[in-house]
Amino acid sequence: MAVVYPLKLKEEIMPIIELKSREEHTNKAIVLKQLIYHSLEEYVVTLCARGRLSVGKAAEILDVSIYDVHRIAQEKGIKLTAAPEQLQKSRKAAENVLKRIKMAAA
Amino acid sequence: MYNFLLDADALIKLAHSGALRKVCETFSCIITPEVKRETVEEGKKRLYPDAEVIELLIQEQMLQLVVPQEHIEPTPQLHKGELSILSLARERRGSFIVTDDQKFIRELEKENQEFLVPVEMIVILRKARAINTREALEYLEKMKTYIREEDYLKLKKELEGL
Numbered sequence: 001m002a003v004v005y006p007l008k009l010k011e012e013i014m015p016i017i018e019l020k021s022r023e024e025h026t027n028k029a030i031v032l033k034q035l036i037y038h039s040l041e042e043y044v045v046t047l048c049a050r051g052r053l054s055v056g057k058a059a060e061i062l063d064v065s066i067y068d069v070h071r072i073a074q075e076k077g078i079k080l081t082a083a084p085e086q087l088q089k090s091r092k093a094a095e096n097v098l099k100r101i102k103m104a105a106a
Numbered sequence: 107m108y109n110f111l112l113d114a115d116a117l118i119k120l121a122h123s124g125a126l127r128k129v130c131e132t133f134s135c136i137i138t139p140e141v142k143r144e145t146v147e148e149g150k151k152r153l154y155p156d157a158e159v160i161e162l163l164i165q166e167q168m169l170q171l172v173v174p175q176e177h178i179e180p181t182p183q184l185h186k187g188e189l190s191i192l193s194l195a196r197e198r199r200g201s202f203i204v205t206d207d208q209k210f211i212r213e214l215e216k217e218n219q220e221f222l223v224p225v226e227m228i229v230i231l232r233k234a235r236a237i238n239t240r241e242a243l244e245y246l247e248k249m250k251t252y253i254r255e256e257d258y259l260k261l262k263k264e265l266e267g268l
Contacts, residue, residue, distance in 0.1 A: 048207075048208070048209070049208075050208070051208030051209045051211075051212060052183070052209065053183055053209055054183060054184050054185055054188050054207050054209040054210045055114070055115045055207050055210075056113075056114060056115075056144065056184070056185025056186070056187045056188050056207075057180075057182075057183055057184060057185045057209075059144075059185070060185055065144070065148035065149060065151070065152055065154070066114045066115065066118060066144050066145070066148070066187075067118060067148070067149055067152060067154045067156070067157075068152065070118065070252070074251055079252065079253065079254050080115075080206070080207070080208075080252065081206050081208075081223070081252060081253050081254060081257075082205075082206050082207075082208055082211055082223045083208050083211075086208065086211045086215075086221075086223070087223060087257065089215070089221070090221060090222050090223040090226045091226065093202060093220045093221065093222050093226075094222055094226045094229060094230050096220075097108060097202070097222070097230055098230060098233050098234060100108070101234050
């Protein structure tokens, strides 16, 4: 659902927005939205990297696929992976799995 | 033996690394219809080739599709896919959730739900002798883009020593 949000902008930036809209054969509102979404992508992916949002939720907010969230993260040099302490817990769980596999094989 | 419940994040990373088929051949791997939608349907729409890898494994029944009995409402931080996997884990006690999602893992820790990160599946495959060192390093190399440099180097050294 779209929301209308009134925004005050410095007059000095409008010629730049105008230039971009001409170069890209689009209108100023779309240029402004694109600039906002571009920053939003980075912010949302950063929230994922900090464990504030899940990757699925990030995809929903940005209206993209989870594949796209990973692509955006890679483009921005952001790693979406477990925290170091979580990796340690995963390692302990893996050791348990391997122990049980060896017992089953014996 | 164990059920491994994979979220979309894990599925995509394992598919991209090339290890997913081997993981599904070796272990009982399960996903939900919501995870299938996130990885196969959304992936195919956008022409991501890993989507077809996942779809084929589902068609071959190497990756099982199970509908959780209980639906957990999405929250502001967690999405339907992750929550469907959590719901299934609550039904199938003793399962491991495979995910690399920090936020999701924090929720799993609150419930003492065991989890494994996708790259750990490669280490398990190697230590269980389901793959050789060369294969393990190849999978790790393809997963490098998703993991921290220091973790990649540590794992590479570990796998080379096996």
